[in-house]
Amino acid sequence: xxxxxxxxxxxxxxxxxxPEAERRDxxxxxxxxxxxxxxxxxxxxxxxxxxxxxDPDPRRGDVHCHPTRDRPPLPRAAQSVHPPLAARDDAxxxxxxxxxxxxxxxxxxxxxxxxxxxxxxxxxPRLGCDCPQCTSSDPRDARLRSSLLVDGRVLVxxxxxxxxxxxxxxxxxxxxxxxxxxxxxxxxxxxxxKLGRLPLHLTKESERGVRAIFPRLDFRxxxxxxxxxxxxxxxxVAQAFDVAHSQATRTMALxxxxxxxxxxxxxxxxxAPPDSKLARNADVxxxxxxxxxxxxxxxxxxxxxxxxxxxxxxxxxxxxHVGHRTGTFVELEAWLxxxxxxxxxxxxxxx
Numbered sequence: 469x470x471x472x473x474x475x476x477x478x479x480x481x482x483x484x485x486x487p488e489a490e491r492r493d494x495x496x497x498x499x500x501x502x503x504x505x506x507x508x509x510x511x512x513x514x515x516x517x518x519x520x521x522x523d524p525d526p527r528r529g530d531v532h533c534h535p536t537r538d539r540p541p542l543p544r545a546a547q548s549v550h551p552p553l554a555a556r557d558d559a560x561x562x563x564x565x566x567x568x569x570x571x572x573x574x575x576x577x578x579x580x581x582x583x584x585x586x587x588x589x590x591x592x593p594r595l596g597c598d599c600p601q602c603t604s605s606d607p608r609d610a611r612l613r614s615s616l617l618v619d620g621r622v623l624v625x626x627x628x629x630x631x632x633x634x635x636x637x638x639x640x641x642x643x644x645x646x647x648x649x650x651x652x653x654x655x656x657x658x659x660x661x662k663l664g665r666l667p668l669h670l671t672k673e674s675e676r677g678v679r680a681i682f683p684r685l686d687f688r689x690x691x692x693x694x695x696x697x698x699x700x701x702x703x704x705v706a707q708a709f710d711v712a713h714s715q716a717t718r719t720m721a722l723x724x725x726x727x728x729x730x731x732x733x734x735x736x737x738x739x740a741p742p743d744s745k746l747a748r749n750a751d752v753x754x755x756x757x758x759x760x761x762x763x764x765x766x767x768x769x770x771x772x773x774x775x776x777x778x779x780x781x782x783x784x785x786x787x788x789h790v791g792h793r794t795g796t797f798v799e800l801e802a803w804l805x806x807x808x809x810x811x812x813x814x815x816x817x818x819x
Contacts, residue, residue, distance in 0.1 A: 579619055579726050579727075579728065579730070579818070579819045580619070580620070580816050580817060580818050580819065581616055581617065581618045581619075581724075581732055581752070581816075581817040581819065582616070582617040582618075582620075582637060582639075582814070582815070582816055582817075583615075583616060583788060583811045583812065583813060583814065583815040583816075583817070584612070584615040584616060584617050584623075584630070584633035584634070584637060584813070584814075585611065585612035585613045585614050585615045585627065585629055585630075585633055585813055586611050586612075586614060586788045586789070586790055586810075586811045586812050586813050586815070587611030587612055587613055587614060587789070587790060587791075587813075588611075588613075588614070588652070588758050588789050588790065588791040588792070589613070589650070589651075589652040590792065591611060591612050591613060591629065592609065592610060592611040592790075592792060593609075593610065594792060597792075599792075599793060600795075600796055600799075601792065601793060601794070601795060601796050602792075604796050604797075606796060606797055606798065607812075607813075608797040608810075608812035608813075609796050609797050609812075610813065611790055611812070611813055612627070612629035612632070612633060612813055613627030613628055613629050613630075613652045613653075614627065614652070614653075614736045614788050614789045615627055615629070615630055615633055615656075616734055616754070616788075617634075617637060617639055617641070618704070618724055618732070619700075619702070619704055619726075620639060621639075621641060621642040621643065622641065622642070622643050622645065622700055622704065622706070622724075623641035623643070623644045623645070623660075624644075624645045624646075624647065624722060624734055625645075625646060625647055625653040625654075625736070626644060626646070626653070626654060626655075626656035626657045626659075626660060627651075627652045627653055627654070627655060627656050628651070628652065628655040628656055629656065630656030630659060630660065631656060631659035631660070633813075636814075637814075640663065641660070641663075641666065642666070642667075643666060643667045643668075643669070643700060644657070644660065644666055644667070644668045644669070644687070645669045645670070645692070645706065645708075645722060646668070646669070646670035646674050646678070647719060647720045647721065647722065647734075647736065647737065648671075648674055648677075648713065648714075648717050648718065648719040648720065648737065649670070649673070649674040649676075649677030649678050649681075649717065650714075650717060650737070651681070653737075654674075654677070654678055654681065655681070657678065657682060657685055657687070658682055658685065661685050661686045661687070664686075665686050665687060665688050666687055666688065667687070667688045667690060668687035668688060668689050668690070669690050669691075669692050669698060669706075670689070670691070670692055671691060671692050671708075671718050671720060672691050673717070673718040674717075674718065675689055675691065677717070692708040692720060693708070694707075694708055694709050694710055694720070694744075695707060695708075695709065695744075695746070696708075702727065703726065703727030704724065704725070704726060704727065705724070705725045706722055706723065706724050706725075707722070707723045707725075707746055708720040708721070708722055708723075709721055709722075709723065709742065709744035709746045709747065710744070711735055711737075711738045711739075711740075711742050711744075712738065712739045712740040712742075712766075713737045713738060713739050713766045713767075714739075714765070714766045719737055719738075721733060721734060721735035721738065721742060721744075721746075721747065722734045722735075723746040723747070723750065726819050728819070730751045730752075730819040731749070731750045731751050731752070732750060732751065732752040732753075732754070732817070732819060733746070733747055733750040733752070733753045733754065733782070734754045735747070735753075735754065735755055735756065736754065736755075736756055736788050736789040737756055737766065737767070737789060738755065738756045738767075738768050739756075739765070739766040739767055739768050740768060741768070741772075741776045741779070741780075742780075747780050748780045748781055749780070749781050749782075750780070750782045750783070751782075751783050751784065751819060752782070752783070752784050752785075752786065752817055752819065753777055753780065753782035753784065753785045753786070754785075754786050754787075754788045754811060755768070755770075755773045755776070755777065755785060755786070755787055755788070755808075756768055756773065756787070756788075756789050757770050757773070757787030757788055757789055757790040757791065757794065757810070757811075758789055758790070758791040758794075759791055759794060760794050760795070760800075760803070767789075767791075770787050770794070770800075770804070770808070773785070773787065773808070774804070774807045774808050777808060784809070785807075785808040785809065786808065786809045786810065786811045786815075786817070787800075787804075787808060787809070787810050787811060788811040790810065790811070797810055797812060
């Protein structure tokens with residue numbers, strides 16, 4: 469891409485000549501100037517690019533790779549997969565999100581959270597593994613990286629599988645929230661960049677981590693502040709709070725409050741009981757299920773999670789971020805014996 473070389477610090481090309489180059493050329497013995505013009509362009513055809521088409525200013529406070537622009541029309545083959553986007557292209561205006569009720573019915577509709585992925589850092593089945601979990605024919609044992617879709621439009625975490633997960637759910641997110649910047653929670657952001665400049669909520673620390681992976685992404689970045697209410701529209705509110713996971717990576721859990729007053733707490737990566745009041749008295753609590761009894765770095769085992777959920781007075785507890793060799797879905801449900809449930813990919817949670 470031809471950019472603003474002086475601003476971006478790049479070596480100027482023939483189409484972008486610095487003043488000192490002009491002065492140097494004027495001192496040539498032949499009194500002329502090198503003719504760097506492209507032969508395939510007519511005279512006067514080498515005008516500077518408009519500002520909105522240039523490379524981004526690195527001083528900008530958002531993660532940005534190309535200018536804001538209208539969404540290009542979708543090919544007809546994609547319209548059946550992306551009906552909201554296709555409707556926007558055809559009508560020239562924003563259409564209701566996928567699965568949304570008309571405004572007059574919003575109060576009557578059932579609010580849901582969809583578990584897009586329930587696995588840990590590596591998907592299950594694992595390549596080349598013949599353990600019972602990886603060879604299971606139960607579809608609930610096939611797990612992609614953890615991600616959650618709230619109310620059909622709010623995406624929480626965007627791991628490497630998120631594009632496939634959203635296509636499978638036939639959903640297009642309107643806003644993205646990130647709990648932390650470990651690769652299994654953010655690598656899918658690149659696949660979402662072409663949806664337009666989606667709002668992206670994450671901590672300052674996670675923004676730095678994302679920039680280190682993707683220096684040039686097109687999102688409207690807003691920083692999460694623990695305890696501060698984030699209005700997500702239609703009465704849905706989110707609040708972030710710190711949890712222990714990794715000393716090197718600040719990690720958030722999220723509490724969602726729905727218009728009905730129902731609450732959902734999402735803490736897929738957590739290494740110790742949370743001390744925030746926002747973790748308590750949730751109608752639904754989704755906790756880290758990386759292991760049964762072992763305590764690897766940064767992950768609280770399910771055996772401890774059951775007791776923590778009781779202490780936090782959660783009405784319903786589900787384990788997500790389920791790790792390898794924890795057992796099959798049926799085995800885990802039997803082991804938990806009703807004390808908690810096991811989430812699975814595609815699971816719908818009504819609130």
